[in-house]
Amino acid sequence: MSVRRALARLLAIAGDRRRLDRELESEIRAHLELAEASALARGLSQEDARREAGRKFGGIEQMKEVHRDRRGVRWIETLVRDFRYGLASLLRAPGFTAIIVAVLALGIGGAVAMFSVVDAVLLRPLPFSEPGRIVRVWEAPRPGAVNATTVPQFLAWKRLASDFQALAAEQSVSAALNDPAGPIRLAGKEVTAAYFQVFDARAQIGRTFTSTEDQPGAAPAVVLSNAAWQTYFGSDPGILERRVILDGAPYQVIGVLRAGTFDRDRAQFWKPLVFTSAQLASDTHWLTVYGRLRPEATLAQARERLQAIYAATLETAPLEERKAAMAIAPIARLLVGANLERSIQVAFGAVFVVLLIACANVANLLFAQGAARRTELAVRAALGAGRGRLVSQLLTESLALCVLGGAAGVACAYLLIHLAAPLLAQSLPFTADVTLSPRVLGFAAALILAVVLLAGMFPAIDASFGNLADSLKRSDRGSSGRHIRVRRAVVIGEVALSLVLVSGALLLLRSLLNLQQLATGVRIDNVITMSADLPANVYRSPREAALFYRAAAARIRSTPGVENVGISTYLPLEWIGNGEAILLGGIDKLVRVRFKRVDPGYFHTLDIPVLAGRGITDHDREGSPRIIVINQALAARLADAAGMKEPVGKKVRLSSTDYLGQTPAILDVEIAGIIRSERTAAPGDPDPAVVYVPLAQSPSRHISLLVRTRQESAAILPAVRNAVRQIDPDLPLADIASMRQVHDRTLSGASRPAWLIGAFAFLAVLLAAIGLYGVASYSATQQRRELGIRIALGARREDVLAHVLRGALAMTAIGLGFGLLGVLALTRVMRNLLFEVSPLDPLALAFACVGMVLIGLLAGFLPANRASRIDPIVTLRDAG
Amino acid sequence: MSKQQEEVPYGTLDLLILKTLETMGTLHGYAIARRIEQVSGDSLQLSQGSVYPALIRLHQEGWISTDWGISETNRKVKFYSLTKAGRKQLLIEVANWEKSTALVARFLEPST
Numbered sequence: 001m002s003v004r005r006a007l008a009r010l011l012a013i014a015g016d017r018r019r020l021d022r023e024l025e026s027e028i029r030a031h032l033e034l035a036e037a038s039a040l041a042r043g044l045s046q047e048d049a050r051r052e053a054g055r056k057f058g059g060i061e062q063m064k065e066v067h068r069d070r071r072g073v074r075w076i077e078t079l080v081r082d083f084r085y086g087l088a089s090l091l092r093a094p095g096f097t098a099i100i101v102a103v104l105a106l107g108i109g110g111a112v113a114m115f116s117v118v119d120a121v122l123l124r125p126l127p128f129s130e131p132g133r134i135v136r137v138w139e140a141p142r143p144g145a146v147n148a149t150t151v152p153q154f155l156a157w158k159r160l161a162s163d164f165q166a167l168a169a170e171q172s173v174s175a176a177l178n179d180p181a182g183p184i185r186l187a188g189k190e191v192t193a194a195y196f197q198v199f200d201a202r203a204q205i206g207r208t209f210t211s212t213e214d215q216p217g218a219a220p221a222v223v224l225s226n227a228a229w230q231t232y233f234g235s236d237p238g239i240l241e242r243r244v245i246l247d248g249a250p251y252q253v254i255g256v257l258r259a260g261t262f263d264r265d266r267a268q269f270w271k272p273l274v275f276t277s278a279q280l281a282s283d284t285h286w287l288t289v290y291g292r293l294r295p296e297a298t299l300a301q302a303r304e305r306l307q308a309i310y311a312a313t314l315e316t317a318p319l320e321e322r323k324a325a326m327a328i329a330p331i332a333r334l335l336v337g338a339n340l341e342r343s344i345q346v347a348f349g350a351v352f353v354v355l356l357i358a359c360a361n362v363a364n365l366l367f368a369q370g371a372a373r374r375t376e377l378a379v380r381a382a383l384g385a386g387r388g389r390l391v392s393q394l395l396t397e398s399l400a401l402c403v404l405g406g407a408a409g410v411a412c413a414y415l416l417i418h419l420a421a422p423l424l425a426q427s428l429p430f431t432a433d434v435t436l437s438p439r440v441l442g443f444a445a446a447l448i449l450a451v452v453l454l455a456g457m458f459p460a461i462d463a464s465f466g467n468l469a470d471s472l473k474r475s476d477r478g479s480s481g482r483h484i485r486v487r488r489a490v491v492i493g494e495v496a497l498s499l500v501l502v503s504g505a506l507l508l509l510r511s512l513l514n515l516q517q518l519a520t521g522v523r524i525d526n527v528i529t530m531s532a533d534l535p536a537n538v539y540r541s542p543r544e545a546a547l548f549y550r551a552a553a554a555r556i557r558s559t560p561g562v563e564n565v566g567i568s569t570y571l572p573l574e575w576i577g578n579g580e581a582i583l584l585g586g587i588d589k590l591v592r593v594r595f596k597r598v599d600p601g602y603f604h605t606l607d608i609p610v611l612a613g614r615g616i617t618d619h620d621r622e623g624s625p626r627i628i629v630i631n632q633a634l635a636a637r638l639a640d641a642a643g644m645k646e647p648v649g650k651k652v653r654l655s656s657t658d659y660l661g662q663t664p665a666i667l668d669v670e671i672a673g674i675i676r677s678e679r680t681a682a683p684g685d686p687d688p689a690v691v692y693v694p695l696a697q698s699p700s701r702h703i704s705l706l707v708r709t710r711q712e713s714a715a716i717l718p719a720v721r722n723a724v725r726q727i728d729p730d731l732p733l734a735d736i737a738s739m740r741q742v743h744d745r746t747l748s749g750a751s752r753p754a755w756l757i758g759a760f761a762f763l764a765v766l767l768a769a770i771g772l773y774g775v776a777s778y779s780a781t782q783q784r785r786e787l788g789i790r791i792a793l794g795a796r797r798e799d800v801l802a803h804v805l806r807g808a809l810a811m812t813a814i815g816l817g818f819g820l821l822g823v824l825a826l827t828r829v830m831r832n833l834l835f836e837v838s839p840l841d842p843l844a845l846a847f848a849c850v851g852m853v854l855i856g857l858l859a860g861f862l863p864a865n866r867a868s869r870i871d872p873i874v875t876l877r878d879a880g
Numbered sequence: 881m882s883k884q885q886e887e888v889p890y891g892t893l894d895l896l897i898l899k900t901l902e903t904m905g906t907l908h909g910y911a912i913a914r915r916i917e918q919v920s921g922d923s924l925q926l927s928q929g930s931v932y933p934a935l936i937r938l939h940q941e942g943w944i945s946t947d948w949g950i951s952e953t954n955r956k957v958k959f960y961s962l963t964k965a966g967r968k969q970l971l972i973e974v975a976n977w978e979k980s981t982a983l984v985a986r987f988l989e990p991s992t
Binding site for chain 2: 023024026027028029030031033034035037038056057058059060063066067
């Protein structure tokens, strides 16, 4: 069909049907008038002229019908008819249809869901205006390290770096919001005034910060996120008239951000970061700095200038920091870590493999069906149907299937995304909005089309280009070699791909088991953790905070059901802030340490044994001699670096910060004991050197409570809350999690791909089993006559069974060979995801192979069993 | 097959219309129908209405083009004229027709 003709026809349907009817109507009327006029001219009467015109014209309605028919679109009608016919024939075999639709739904659903994630995280630009210009800036102590910065540095950059349109610093904070139902802890940020300019975030109500609002003396103001405004203030349109009480102090709400990106961030409010005079002089690295580059500025240029500014400030910088280099990176790169990107790629790869297997399976099933329908097609060809028609009909049928499967797949993806939403929110950057966007649906459509072509084309061509007359003659005899070869190849491919997925899943599972069995050094069961932030304006002095800890610990400990309670500044298993150091007498070398403040109950609650000396007791409080407890790792480091073999009882000097976290101080302390190292970092990293300081001697405003209960029960929570409320009714508890959850969270970076790929591997195995079963049973059917003869000639049941099984096993074995090659090829990708497992771990690979062989046996056994029960007489008579 | 096509030799209406337009230039539907009747010496049993479905098909094939104009009775009607593709098609149809009539003629010749 020429393009022009197709276009004209398409226009004919696209164009208004009624318009065409109207045009025809007027043409007919004109025609009749002309005919009448000519009849009148020949001298007929008005009446006769009209009658003659009508007679000569013929049946008007019939003609209109033909006219409509003609201008209609023939091929579309054919398509619709084929589609209907296809659906009808699909409905005749509901089992077959259901299997294919399910296979497609799982394959397409998984792929679309995964693509949504890829789209949200990697493809779509960040939801800020010109996100490429938003960068993070820091001084890297060594290449690749991301670091915070000091106030003087930030101010120097801000003053001198001309490449930035805006530069802002932030610090995460939290605050207690008074609510009728009890105090709520909100996560927030303290930011310098230009912060919202950097992200180009606008207010929906009111405004964001002006440049004077982060200066000393400015009235306390706060900007709310849209979500916080809705959740805590009932979307009050008069919010700007209200003052909110955060940590007991009133703040003027000056604006509410527009709904969107920042609602997925943890922060719910922003208040100006006003530097105190102590902070202005402090060398503590605590600020995270973001900037928006000027349109014409480049990263390299900006970095160079920052380096120059940094060099100019070097003279005043401590010796330790002189080797740092300025680093600047687009925010997109930092939001999506290399780990996340790799996980997503691997998961997407796995999904794609599943989809490929699903396609192969559908093609295989269609192939079998095509073979089964050879007779029907042959008859139709004999009756004059052209090959093109047959192919197009078969393709239309697979299109009908794929449309069903695709619709089910998109529904499946929708479901998956919604089920996984909480998990995704946890592990993806807040800028990622995972939805079935038009792009994702487009991808789905393209996929479905690709599946039609892949799965439909080959069987269709095969079914109609094979010698039809031949198949008419010998419809049910002997196996036709070419078919079965192609189908076998497809199944071998499926087995190979499945093996890759299964061994990948098993490797990840082993890695996960390794992680689970990883000695954490702390008690995991029956411990509930929560956090509290003591507001600085309520707990003004370290003594007030210390009093609170003692009272709270005592009150919670006396609660029925509670076995013990500990307080610390960081949770076990999680990251501990760094930046502190031990100075040894006589040596000017620093030993870098991490710093954790704990109360006397901490070691007992978590079953951390004291290896030498003593732990922390109630007597280590303000006024008594300052002591520290160190972990094994630090003891080893001290022995190494300073030859300090017996550290207990030795005096060292420790750098530290004061209660408000700003002024550095050097303390003289005595090492009182050594405890066994608790795991504080991601698996794979060595235990860091940790100093445990008595919380009472060095209080902190940010604490975690660890409550060990007699039974595993979250039922203790209200009692714990109540106990805390009796001491401070305005202090909210937040981040409630069992130690088990904390444990899983720390390890989840590694465990998530394992479960995901496990699920995909399960699917792949299922699909491969279906494929194997299909081919084995098809070839058994094809060989019925041969098998019948064998049985008639005295073959035993076992022989037939073995014969059919051998076929299935041969396919499995070849597939396994190719699969192992695939595993080999993917070694490099897997190595990064595994913890203490080789990507070619023999146990996992052997297990995967044995599993696949068992599945091959199972898939082959059913048809083999059926074949062995063939009654030779019936078979031979039927087929003859 | 539909009724009106039995009245003209099978498959020849297209040919007749194309030829008419080639000879006469731009015409409206009535004029086409009349012209065919006249040329056939009024011996053809043509339902004049049957030219319209044929015209729409020829139009869709791109062999004729349409234009709005005013009829002798002062009514807005479509005028049809042959396109370039239509001229080519006419040659093909004529050739086909000659081929098949020649073939039939050979069968009908009295064998000697």
